[in-house]
Amino acid sequence: MNRAAAVALAALVLAPASSGASTTRPVLALTATPAHLALVGSGRTTMRVANPGVRPVVVDVARAGFALDRRGRPRIAPRDDVRAAASWISVSPARFVLPAGAKRVLTVVSRLPRRTEPGDHDALVLLTTRPQRGMGVAVRVRIGVVVVVRAPGRIVRRLVLGSLRVRRLARARLLEVVLVNRGNVTETLRRGSVRVSLTRGRMRMTLRSGARQLRPRTSGVVAIPIRRGVGGTVSARVEVVAEPGRVAIVRTARIRL
Numbered sequence: 001m002n003r004a005a006a007v008a009l010a011a012l013v014l015a016p017a018s019s020g021a022s023t024t025r026p027v028l029a030l031t032a033t034p035a036h037l038a039l040v041g042s043g044r045t046t047m048r049v050a051n052p053g054v055r056p057v058v059v060d061v062a063r064a065g066f067a068l069d070r071r072g073r074p075r076i077a078p079r080d081d082v083r084a085a086a087s088w089i090s091v092s093p094a095r096f097v098l099p100a101g102a103k104r105v106l107t108v109v110s111r112l113p114r115r116t117e118p119g120d121h122d123a124l125v126l127l128t129t130r131p132q133r134g135m136g137v138a139v140r141v142r143i144g145v146v147v148v149v150r151a152p153g154r155i156v157r158r159l160v161l162g163s164l165r166v167r168r169l170a171r172a173r174l175l176e177v178v179l180v181n182r183g184n185v186t187e188t189l190r191r192g193s194v195r196v197s198l199t200r201g202r203m204r205m206t207l208r209s210g211a212r213q214l215r216p217r218t219s220g221v222v223a224i225p226i227r228r229g230v231g232g233t234v235s236a237r238v239e240v241v242a243e244p245g246r247v248a249i250v251r252t253a254r255i256r257l
Contacts, residue, residue, distance in 0.1 A: 118153025
């Protein structure tokens, strides 16, 4: 989750530091570490929030659902999402003042409801600064920290390969592999976990995917660029390695590039 969580942290920044920021320290800034928190059952952990800017900030803490769209981009989801854990967690303090250059430790606590489905459930802790007087423009910074709560019980890992298609863009072509996670935990696909071997006569080519995650009970598209100069009808062999050394899916199909 670390890579996806870091992406989520960056993607949820709604406003940068103001244009009057110093070259060494920004006027308005906020950071949080780690970008990903993991809890097993009912428990607690901490995160560190820092203000590297030159002005004090007032920070409001809120909870939300977390999701990935079909192409792996993070987004804020409704709190009542089927696998959302936003209502299970609490964060203290819920509001605080952070002086310039200061740090603060926040406590995150999870309390599982009864009859919880086993597996991974996601939430998002949103840290939002309040607009400051005297800055001319009402600038706020919002960052998100992903929290994954794993409910105890039987863990199910099941990846299913969906369709394989070619997507043509203005200046590029993408080979899109659709995967479905029918398990109850998040599947982390490392760089190169999806391999597509293309053959036609003596031509041999292997395409490898980037890193990707699939939340439980969701489907996603793994897009792999197709090199130039390759065309026609080819035989494609798809291999998905869900964990190091474990091949989850192997399938062969004929496609037209």
